[in-house]
Amino acid sequence: MDLAQQPLKGVKVLELSQIMAGPICGLMLADLGAEVIKVEKFPKGDDARAYNNSGAQGEVSRSFQTINRGKKSIALDIRTERGKALLLEMVRDADVVTENFRPGTMQRLGLGPDDMLAVNPALIYVSINGFGSQGPLADRGGFDLVLQAFSGLIHVTGEADRRPVKPGVPLADVNAGILACLGTLSAYIHRLRSGTGQWVQTSLLQASTQYLYWYAAMHFGGGAVPTRLGTAHPVIAPYQTYTCADGELALGGGNDSIWQRIASIVGHPEWSQDPRFASAKDRLENRQALAALMDGALKQKSRADWEQLFTAAGVPASSVQSVGEALDHPQTHAIGMVIDAEAAEGGMLKTIGFPIHFNGKNSPAISRAPKVGEHTREILGERGLDVEAIDALMAERVCFESEAVQAEEASQ
Incomplete structure (x- = not known):
């Protein structure tokens, strides 16, 4: 294996975070070659394990598998003195710890950054929370929806004549994971x-x-801040989706040259000389009139026909694809954004890949998402504990392994 594609090979990460933002950070670190160990509660583990829309009881949800592939799991009760001591022992040779508890929670457990850095001064301690680690709202919890609302994102998302909406993906969670990485x-x-x-x-x-x-x-410059513009851009026009004969087309008229080509391609070169659309400022001020004309013109052909014409002329354009169309597209596969990884239930599954290449390649982690506590014995054994000592800890309810793991071992 080319280590240039796995620059974090040998780095050990303890992932105390759960659900999405922290695990996305952990997934990216795993894709970079790090060993990522989920430290989970028992018996249910990471709350995201329960986010299952398949309807199959006992099945590991695909959403959980998607962001927890390539990791190991130890189930440990860090609220107990012995569990806390075991975690701090693991911290001694760890490189990174991630957590997403409310500010102050880890400190009250004696597992805050000062506590862990005292054990390992070289440790990188990563905290992700809702409202930040300081300030008047630091102690408030918050999920993606709540922080999108608080930040103003929802206020500016949606159509002008309808109620505000949340973007269809958890932007706050995903970006927080990327920022943590x-x-x-x-x-x-x-x-x-x-x-x-x-x-x-x-x-x-x-x-x-x-x-x-x-x-x-716009806000700090003293200008008017638009609220909901649908797919339109706050400072550029034409720059939005338009209606074709069979669906929607996204079109980016980012400068005068591109706008002139757009007007010519849709059969109305005179639009580029229309006083309402002659300059970028004019087009922005008359965006609604321009959109109505564009919709009328584009309805004459299919989105594929228009995409071909615009692309050939160097105009940025794309059909508005469904998730399935996008994930099945050859270009998405060509850049490695769809990969085959091990499935929890056996076999392989397709999932999102790692979005960074090194010299044109990468080596994402493809081992399956772990069962709760699947690697408890392995990890504690690496700490020098023998079978009897681990059995005693499990009897004391300090650490655990899932019943599924126990049954699998018993059948072997």
Whole structure:
């Protein structure tokens, strides 16, 4: 295996975080080659294990599998003194710890950044929470929906004549996971230079607010801040989706040259000289009139026909594809964004790949998502505990392995 494609090979991550933002950080670190160990509660483990829309009882949900492939699992009760001691022992040779509890929770358990850095000064301790680690709302919990609402994202999303909507994907969770990974890698570079670890912090609020670059510029510049524009852009026109004979087409008229080509392709070169549309400022002020004309013209052909014509002329355009169309497209596969990974129930499943290449390639983690506590014995054994000691800890309800793992071992 080319280690250039797995630059974090040998790095050990303890993932105390759960559900989405933290596990996405862990998934990205695993795809970079790190060993990621989920430290889970028992018996249900990560709450996301229960997010199952398949209807099959006992099945590991596909959503959980998608962001927890390539990881191991130890089930440990860190609320007990012995469980806490075991975790701190694991911290001694760990490189990264991630957690997403409310601010102060880990400190009250004696497992805050100061506690863990005292055990391992080189540790990178990563915290992800709802509203941030300081400020008047720091102690409030929050999910993706709540922080998208608080940050203003929902306020500017949707059609002008309808109620605000949440974007169809959990933007705050996903971006918080990416930011946590970025912070981890930055702290790792710092550690390579200095030998010291540090506390990395991000939040769903920070991850949501980051999307507001255009709107922040308008707000702080004293201009009017638009609320809901549908698919339109706040400072560029034409830049939105338009209605074709069989669906919607996204079109990006980012400058005067592209706009002139658009007008010519749709059969109305005179539009580029129309005083309402002559300049970028004019087009923005008359966006609704322009959209009505564009819809009328584009309804004459299919989205595929228009996409071909616009693309041939160098105009950025795409059909509005369904999720299935996008994931099945050869281009999506060509860039490695759909991969085959092991399925929890056996065999292989298709899932989202790792979005970064090194010299044109990457080596994403493809081992299946773990059962709760599947690797408890293995991980504690690596800490020097023998079978009798591990059995005693399990009898004391300090650590656990799932019944599924026990049954599998008994049948062998």
